[in-house]
Structures are given as structure tokens and as C-alpha cells.
Amino acid sequence: MEEQLRKKISELAKSLKDLHLVATMEEAYKRAKEILTAKEEKGKPLKELYKGEQTIEKELKETMQELKKEAKQEEQELKKIEKETKTASKEVKEIEEKLKKTDEKIETEKLKEDIEKAEAEEIKEELEKIQQNIQDTKDILEEAEKAQEKEKK
Secondary structure (H helix, E strand, O other), rough: HHHHHHHHHHHHHHHHHOOOOOOOHHHHEEEEHHHOOOOOOOOOEEHHHHHHHHHHHHHHHHHHHHHHHHHHHHHHHHHHHHHHHHHHHHHHHHHHHHHHHHHHHHHHHHOOOHHHHHHHHHHHHHHHHHHHHHHHHHHHHHHHHHHHHHHHH
């Protein structure tokens, strides 16, 4: 028998005797051995169940380590994505600023064009008035010349 199992049997036997669950130490040892090596209802000895539990615990630790590793990788990936998002956000803001400046420039140019059109329209109207005044003056001069010719005749 393994040394570890013998120790457990001795400890359990002593506990059984101390709790007065058995009459003699010999009976306690026998009962402890039964408990630790006997088959349970499912057909496995406690020793095997204990080993199975250790295997499960080991597998759980390995799974936990894998999960931690994956979590760390995902965290790094998240940080990378956050960094890329910040960079993209900064680029979007820069583009928005450029668009805003471009819009302001276009608006300014449009206002200049509107002012120039308005000024051109005013100048055109002034020229038309001047031309009309010149025509009126010519007409008056013609009539005056005709009137002078009539007087001379």
C-alpha cells in the first residue's frame, strides 16, 4: 500500500476511535481501510475518486490558464482597437476641420461672387441711366438744332 494511503487510513482510524464510532483500534483501522479503499455506490473506490478529483482540478487549472491567456490576448486586441479608434477619431476630426474651413472658403467665395454680381448689376443700371441721359441729351440737341434751323429759315 502506498505510504500516503497508510497515513490517511491511520488518521481516519484515529478519528473514528476518538469519535467513539468504533470500539477498538483494530476495528477503527479496518473501517478506515474500508472507507478509503472500498467501492462506493457508483463502483469506484474513494482513492480513485480522489485521483479523479485531482485530475479534474488539474484540467480546471489548465483551462483557467488558457482562459487567462485568451483574456490577456483579447485585452491586448481591445487596446489595439481602442488605439486605432482614437487615431481614426482624430483623423475624422481633422477631416471635419478641413471640411469646415473649405465650407467657409466656399461660402466666402460665394458671398464675393454675389457682391460682385450685385455691384455689376448696379454698374449696369448706372450705365443704362447714363446712356438714357446721353440719348435724352442727343434728342434735345437734335430738337434744338431743328428749332435753330427753322428760325434761320
